[in-house]
Each structure stands twice: as C-alpha cells, then as structure tokens.
Amino acid sequence: MNYQTVLDDIANRLAPLLGTEGRVADYIPALARVPVRQFGIALRTRDGVEAAAGDFDTPFSIQSISKLFSLTLALRRLDDALWQRIGREPSGNPFNSLVQLETEHGVPRNPFINAGAIAVADRLLALGLGKHDVLAFAGHLCGEAIAFDAEVAASEAATGFRNLALANFMKSFGKLDHAVADVLDVYFHQCSIAMTCRQLARAAGYLCRDGAHPLGGGFDAVINERQARRINALMLTCGTYDAAGEFAFCIGLPCKSGVGGGIVAVVPDTLTLCVWSPALDATGNSAIGRRALELFTAQTGLSVF
C-alpha cells in the first residue's frame, strides 16, 4: 500500500474543514493560543517505512499521550504488580471525574484517566524514576532529543485544581505513597512534553512490534509481546476518554489522545500513526484527528475488527 498517497489524500480532504469544527483547549494560555488551522499526520510501519503529510514536523503539547510512555515505563519494571493500584476497566465517566474514585475507594479505573496516570506517576517515584526519566524514555523511543515546554508545565501546575483534587483524594484513601506535590510535578511535566507527529509515530512503534524498540537495531526490547498487546487493549477500551466505545465502533484501532489535539493509533503488527489538529470535540478528542483516522481505516481497510 502506498501510505504516502493515503496520507496526502486525507490531508487534502480535511484541509477545508480546519477551523470549522471543535474548539482549541483553553484552560491554559499556552494551549489556547495554538493556531487552530493546523493538521499533521505521520506513520511508520513495522518495517520502518515512513509517510507523513501536513504539519507533521510541528511540535505540539502531547498531554495525555504521555500516559502511554509513563505506563510503559512503569509496566516494564513492575509488570502485573502495577495492577494492584490501578484497574483496567473503562470508566464510563468523564476522564477527570471523582465519582467513581469515591465509589471504588481511591483505586482509579484505568491508567489512562487522569487519576490513573497520577497513580502511575506515584509508582514511577517508587521505582526511583521521575519526570526526566519519562522525558528521556520518550526521546529514546523516537530517537531524538525532546523537551518539556516549561510554560505549559508551569500553567498546568498553576491551574491544575482538578488534578490536585484527584491526587489528594487518592492520598486520602492511602493509594499514593509519595507527596502529592512530587507526584503532580511528574504528571504536569510529562503532560507538557512537546513532540511532533513524526516523533510520536516513531516513538509508539514498539506497540506494533511486539514490544521491540521502534527503531530496531541494537536496542533492547522496550517491553515484552504480552505487555505490548495489553497496552493496545487498554488503548482501545480506555484511550480516548469517554469516547472509547465510539472510537472502537467507528475507527477500530487502539488510540491514545491528548487535549493538545494529538492522537496516536496502532495497527497491531503493522504500523503506528500519529495525527494532530488542535481543535477538540465535546469529548476532548481532536475533532479533525478523528475524521482523519476514520478516513484512514476506511481507505486502508486496516482495523482490528
């Protein structure tokens, strides 16, 4: 299949829609001022073939996509012990809801809701890892130096009252071992990482390679096959906030989205893909990104179902 043609076609088709659907996240200034009329898409196959179109080399705030990297980092060290603190079920509630956390005594439903990612950050601290390790890991995966966006990290910390509530709530149930400020420092920084579509398509590559390093060569395995397949399962059932069912239904690929407008998708054994466009729909997922993924699966016939 000529992926470059497919991506070019998607970019062309969606160009007229840029700026017409959804709203850019505006809870912090650094996100609010991102120009809405941007769109990038990039993929990399299991065999290292790459294709990209649009603003694929523009860095954006990866936000919740970082939960993929922190989860992977924790899982490669803790394996199933990680699940003593975090569930694996869809939440059935918006991503930052406290209701379910109360009913379930401080155990987050899965590692992709905010509470779950905060619990993962606490586990990283327990392993002696921190924000710089998440950053280095993501850089190692994509083969390039990447960086935190200091302004974004500071804004997240200054306005992250909901996350402070979640973290303190879990702490009140004895479900965080480290100080809330330390745990959130990891979390707010990982959310502030800036990456491009191309970097993300590369970095996620271990998820279509049974856990092997995306760039191959002399690298060790990132995680084992079983772990990689399970992360894909979590992405499909829980990766796109309260729209996971809708994504599975309409797109049929494991995806992880962020409020920066990025979405990483996996075609198991085949390729990884990243699409980005800043305007979000009502569920907090990139409105145009979602359309791009629908076009991609329709044109390529690639879907896990």
Add this chain to the structure above:
Amino acid sequence: MNYQTVLDDIANRLAPLLGTEGRVADYIPALARVPVRQFGIALRTRDGVEAAAGDFDTPFSIQSISKLFSLTLALRRLDDALWQRIGREPSGNPFNSLVQLETEHGVPRNPFINAGAIAVADRLLALGLGKHDVLAFAGHLCGEAIAFDAEVAASEAATGFRNLALANFMKSFGKLDHAVADVLDVYFHQCSIAMTCRQLARAAGYLCRDGAHPLGGGFDAVINERQARRINALMLTCGTYDAAGEFAFCIGLPCKSGVGGGIVAVVPDTLTLCVWSPALDATGNSAIGRRALELFTAQTGLSVF
C-alpha cells in the same frame, strides 16, 4: 493450525477445575439445577473447518448471548438509525444498574447491558418483529431448528423485577414506544433460547465473514462488512458486563457472554468460537470459559492486538 488438537488440550487441562471455581446462576430454578461439572467448546473457521470438544452438543440457556442476535436483527434493518435510542460506550457499572440510566435520561449506554437489549427489543417491535423472529433468525444462522425453553422464559418473567424496573424506567423517560409487558416478553423469551456450543459457533460466523451468512452457499449477507466490524467492536468494549476491560486485556477478542455460562468469541476474518461452562465468576462471566479463552489465545496467538 490443528484446532481440534488445541481444543482437546484445553478441555483436558480444564477438566480438573470443573466444579472448583465460580457459582452457577441461581436466580431461577431452571438455571440453578444445571450440573456444574460441564464444559464444552466449539469453533468454526471462516472456511468452514470445525472443531469441538467436551459437552459441545449439550444445549444450554444462551441468555445474554441472544443480545447479539437481536442487535444484528435490528441493525440490518435500521442501520445507524438504531443509535438514536442506544449508546455505544462501555457502561462502567454492573450490567443491570439504573444509576447511569438516570443520569443519561433513559438512554442505555450500549445494546449489551440489559437496558440496551430491552431498548433493542422495543425497536424490533417497531419493525413488526417479535420473539419468534429472533428465534428463527438464530436458527437460520446456525442452520438448525432451535427452541425457547418455556420454563426458563416463564421463570425470567416471574422473577425479572430488575428488568421490569429498567423497562419502566426507560418508559418513564419516553424511551420505549411499546408496552413494557410486550417488550419484556420478547426479551425474556430471547434469553430463554437453548443452543449448543456448536450451534453458537456456527451462528456467530457472520462476524468473522464480513457479515456473510455463516454457512455460505446461496444465502444472502446477514449484515454488511461495516456492520459486522462494528458489532465486533461493541463486543470487545461492552460484551462481557463490567469485565470488558479485563477480557480485552487478558484475552483480546470480541466476546459476548451470558449467565447461562456461555461465551461467544470472534477472531475477525478467521473464526468464531463458543465455550460453555455453567459456573460464573463474580463478574457474571463463565469462570472456566474465561480460562478456556485465555488458553486458546495463548496457544494460537490469535488476538486482535
């Protein structure tokens, strides 16, 4: 792959566990008296190869697996119009909870929770279809005459207070068009259908054949490819009650379970499988059936992820 060898091996391995895990559903006498030490498994590939082991020819109460057939029947006629009354998201609550139904004004989260299946039954009535059409459809799919278990249907009706609550609740929100008694008569009867593992493995075959009739030949398509893939997506995200995340994580196949102890699983483009053992775990899914599916995916490497 020699599927018969795989199934024989699974049956042998699980034989010592029969009767040691889980509990038979006991809310109605006809289910409560099913002998616990039974296990059957059957599969049929896309190309018509069959394999089976254990009590694969023993009929059991398909219960919620019938939601697959009623959904398919409604979807082939209504297509996307069906989703005006029913959502497509995981519920995050036990399958018969009213809480989410209240918050979301009588719209069930998906067609596989009880409320959703009741809403599907209401749609069938709106199409001029009824319980006999669901039965005939399931029989048509597996190529054999099947029947309601009249005792089970009567018991369901006599004890189905939770379902009466759900149906009346939806009715109070104006989300059912037909009389509650008529809608539930369809629902209780479809749940009472008795089928064997072999019949179910055959009947579900359209889900691994892009919607084509399982038994091929001169039959028309059951549903189109897009519809078939979407049902698979729904099964994976919502098919096993509140354990859907766990099933995706550990098994990685679209599944639909019932409290009779049956589970139907789909390997897209490859095969359909039915496993049955009456004792249920705490999530309402067959305890041994779940182990059988884990062994199957481990031994065959078949998983959508």
Add this chain to the structure above:
Amino acid sequence: MNYQTVLDDIANRLAPLLGTEGRVADYIPALARVPVRQFGIALRTRDGVEAAAGDFDTPFSIQSISKLFSLTLALRRLDDALWQRIGREPSGNPFNSLVQLETEHGVPRNPFINAGAIAVADRLLALGLGKHDVLAFAGHLCGEAIAFDAEVAASEAATGFRNLALANFMKSFGKLDHAVADVLDVYFHQCSIAMTCRQLARAAGYLCRDGAHPLGGGFDAVINERQARRINALMLTCGTYDAAGEFAFCIGLPCKSGVGGGIVAVVPDTLTLCVWSPALDATGNSAIGRRALELFTAQTGLSVF
C-alpha cells in the same frame, strides 16, 4: 391572635400573583386541567378554632400529602418495626430518584419519597389493610366522607412508569413482600384522594395534639405523643421533596406537600394549616403555597425555631 385576619390578609396579598408563578403539574390530564388561578388556606387550632380564606372548600388531589395518612396508619400498628424497611434520613435527591435506592440496596431513605411511600403501602398490605382503609382513615380524621378521584387513580396507574420502576426495583432487592401491582394499586389510589383545605387542616390535627384525634370528643388517640412528634420531625426534614432544607430555613415548620399544589403544615402544640394553589415551582412544591407559608410564619412569629 386573630387567625382569620391573618389568612384574609395572606389571601389578599397573594391574589395578584395567582397565575404568574410556577406551572400546574401536567403529567396526567386530570391535574393539567385544574385552573391555575386558585388559592385556598385553612387552619384549625389545637383548641378547635378554625379560620379559612379563598378556595378553602374546593377539593383538590392531595397526592403526596396522602403519604402522611398512610404512614400514620402503618406507624400506629407497627411502631418502630416500620423502620426495618424504611429509613428516616433526608434523601438529597429528587423525590423519585433511583440512584440512592440502588446504593442502599432497595431501602428507601424515608417514607415521604415515592419509594418510601410505596414501601409503606406494602406494609399496609402486610397488616391486612388496603386503599379503602387509607381513605376511611383520612375521612375519619377530618370527620367527613371523602372519595378517590377515579380518573386520577386510573391516570396515575396508566402513566406511573417511574413508580413501577421504583416498586420493581425494591422488589428485586426483596424489599417488597406483595405483588407490585397490588402495592401500587394502594399507592395510586391514596394519591388520588380529593380533599379540601379545610378537611386537610382538620385531618392533620393529631399532629399538633400529641396524637389525639383532631376533632376530640370520644375518639381514641390516633397515635401516641412520641409518634406524633416523630412524624413532625420527618415532615420537617423530608416532607417537601428536595426543598426540605429550604422550607426549614425559610418557613421553619413541619410541612408535607403534594403535586396537586397542597401543603399541610404543623405548628406543634398549636395548630395545623393547609394551603393550596395548583402551580408548582421547580422543586415540585406549590409556588404560591410556599409564599403563603412564609407570610404566615412572618406575621404570626410561629416557627419551631
């Protein structure tokens, strides 16, 4: 105090507001067609002094005010044993919510929410009492023959899906002993009783007389003093749906309201009062009735606080 002057003054002051606030209940035709511009008020002191103004002799549908009579009837026979099935706490949720009932396993929070009153009706059946006993009891209390409104009772039954949901839900938790249809037949009929303000002011009189019969003379005590004071406490904390705190705050009297627009209020040891005006505010309480009670307590200084 010259109560007649007070009531006349209230009626005069509120006359211009009739028809300008709130909405008549419209879930059944018989209630929807009640002319909105009506207002009645009546009181009877502990010593038998009566005063009344406006449409105090017009019968209206007492609806949830009947919960007072059914509770009293059950309590006089069961005393504290009644509370094994029903709580005594405010609900914090709208009067017909199922959420709390689910969390608390089918035990209604108090006897004045619908679920609680349905549980009381089940207790009456267990005592060998029925709808005619509730009617006779209310008639006995006010000293006049009163009647069901057959059209209202039939409409309640035909449209009472929410109550059917509540009753079946409790039944599913094993918290109702009798058939749902029988329990709701009592409930729908008691709600359909038609009474006037004067009749209700008289009938509730035992609540300001330590449980003695309102009309005195040779009658036996209705309930004992302790029971009467406890019903007053329940009215204050739970008698006006989700506005009980607001009523306590602004009016400061035990009250029981109904969607027919009536409100019964008690000044312990002093008098009972009934006000009626059909238009309801957003909390389901008579909008003008509430204003009347605020004026009454402001002018008389009568409040339990």
Add this chain to the structure above:
Amino acid sequence: MNYQTVLDDIANRLAPLLGTEGRVADYIPALARVPVRQFGIALRTRDGVEAAAGDFDTPFSIQSISKLFSLTLALRRLDDALWQRIGREPSGNPFNSLVQLETEHGVPRNPFINAGAIAVADRLLALGLGKHDVLAFAGHLCGEAIAFDAEVAASEAATGFRNLALANFMKSFGKLDHAVADVLDVYFHQCSIAMTCRQLARAAGYLCRDGAHPLGGGFDAVINERQARRINALMLTCGTYDAAGEFAFCIGLPCKSGVGGGIVAVVPDTLTLCVWSPALDATGNSAIGRRALELFTAQTGLSVF
C-alpha cells in the same frame, strides 16, 4: 425545672456506658489519645441559669462545632449573599463526600458539610477576616479567652487530604476565590479550637436568644432574630452529618456535632446545651452524647416538635 438535677441524673445513668460504645476518632494522634471514659454536659438558659455535670470544664477539640461560629461570623456580615456560594439542603451523603459536589458543580449542599465550611472560610477571607477572628469571635461569645490547639491544627493540615481534595475540587469549579492553602489554614485552625462544655453552652446562647449576645449586658446583637432561627433550622436539617434525620426523629432539637465528641444543642427561646464524650458512633457523632440528648429531651419534654 431543676436542670441541675436533670443533668446529674443523665451523668449518673450514662457513667456505666462510658468506654463501652463507639470509638474515639483516630485519624490524628492528638484526638486518638483522648481518654474515652469522659463525659461532660452543661447548659445555660435564656435567662442565664446554668447547670453542668461531669467533665464539663475539660477542654476538648471542638472540630466541626466551629462551623457554627464561622457561619455566624459570615452570615452577620453577608446575610443572604452568603447563599450564592452555599446551599441549604441536607446532603444525603457522608459529610466529606465529593460525589454531590461534582453533580452540583462545586456548590456545597450546606455550610455544615466540610465542603460548605471550607466555602465559608473562603467567604471570611473575602471579608478580610481570618482564623484569629473566628477564635476571637468564639471567645467573645463565651466571655473567656480560648485558644487553638497547635498540635491538632498541624496534624489536621498534615493529614487533611480529603479536605485538600474538596477545596481543590471547588477551586476547579471556580467556587473558591482564595488560595486553597489560605482557605484551609483558616479551616484547620478553627477545627483545632479547644473549648469546654460550659464555654460552648454559653457561646451558642445567641441561638436561643433571637440572636442577642449570650451573656447579655451591653453587648450588641450577634445576629438578628431571622438569622438565628435560620441557623437553628440548618442545624436541625444538616448539623449532624448523615444522621440529621435520625437526630430530628429521636431528639428533635437543632444540634451541631464534631468528631472531637462534642454536640451543641438548642432549645429555641429556652436554652443551649453542650454535651461531650469522645467515642463516636458509625455516623461520626458522639455515641454517649447522643444518648444524653435523648435522655434530656425525654426527661424535660423539650423538643421543637
């Protein structure tokens, strides 16, 4: 009535029960080490008659009873404007639940649940008042110098994750104007105030005096009559956590309790009372204190109903 005799009798009757019911709050060491076998009771009538028994002169941590003073301080300055940020309805949930706060977008149900008291603290800061003003106000009301317990305040701050969650959650809804740390500094300190039964019985006296200063003389009114009666109403409907209905039912007086084991009760127009015993029942109210109040109302016949 000879109140001294009544209180002596209550103290005698309850002495054998000390240490046999309930558990001392143990979430901070300073509370956990309070000897359980203590009981004090004190009252002061509208006319200044006092009576007391047991450990009535032993200071204890007033905890949530302080919500009474902070509310009064805010209400005297803001009057009804206070209710723009805080509701007046019973919560129907445990006192520190976040569920209702989420459903109602950060507006606490009433000023006596933790979230409500935190919102009151935010209002005090907006008025230029702080923790020292709450302390001075309570001291002014009882006519004696009182103090914070620095150890308790520090422990509350060090372990108050649930309150941090509540405050950050309200902040995330834009419902707190001041920094969470500043608001909670007020809240944690007010909870740490130590007072005796006698001091509290005196300090609350304005609630049985139409808002006039408890100690009379040349003092200004604390609040006006309307405000005093409304605080009584709030105490009755919301003053004892999730047992408010039970207190109204069994005791029938406006009460405010704290996890230090104190309970302040008001007999409007007659007297204020404070009882203390450290062991708490499952609802967080003093187990023996509750019994003392039941005996008091039974023996004196004093109840608002």
